[in-house]
Amino acid sequence: EDKVVQSPLSLVVHEGDTVTLNCSYEVTNFRSLLWYKQEKKAPTFLFMLTSSGIEKKSGRLSSILDKKELFSILNITATQTGDSAVYLCAPMTTDSWGKLQFGAGTQVVVTP
């Protein structure tokens, strides 16, 4: 059975701290791993990772995929209060396009 596990479930940090979020997955026919940020409404797309070992960066956010060990990491440096959100990861498979199986998410709270 497919499985997606995110850790930690939640964390509270101070502005300026760095956070590292983990996502491990077990799916058949893996294609890509997607990261989203969800505040009160729509999940906002962050990264799509297909190749192992290649870091993707967007501002203070970065992410990397390890297809051998079946996990991905999302890093946020110099956190700001606007980074407070639930961060979701979801693997995409080759035989079920768009049928993302989301993890439970990591709730990040950044305090001033």
Added chain:
Amino acid sequence: NAGVMQNPRHLVRRRGQEARLRCSPMKGHSHVYWYRQLPEEGLKFMVYLQKENIIDESGMPKERFSAEFPKEGPSILRIQQVVRGDSAAYFCASSQTGGDSPLHFGNGTRLTVT
């Protein structure tokens, strides 16, 4: 470039009524997906559609729920004879192609069944 548009944002229905949720994909996107987020739960896939075709409906409840994406107009998720357990946020997403482009989500429709 407008994102995925969903309406209404909030919908209140009494038990037994019908709910219709609309979704217009991003410009240039021909793949539409519906997801449901129950209170305190994660996003769950419901259905994947292309124009006039249902590609994968493995996440749809077998009864009362249907979805369409006509040649013209928005995608519609229809829930007949709603029950309290249908209360949830329903998100629509779209993508440009199938397997190698990310899904972009709309702001969702929050359905409340009284």
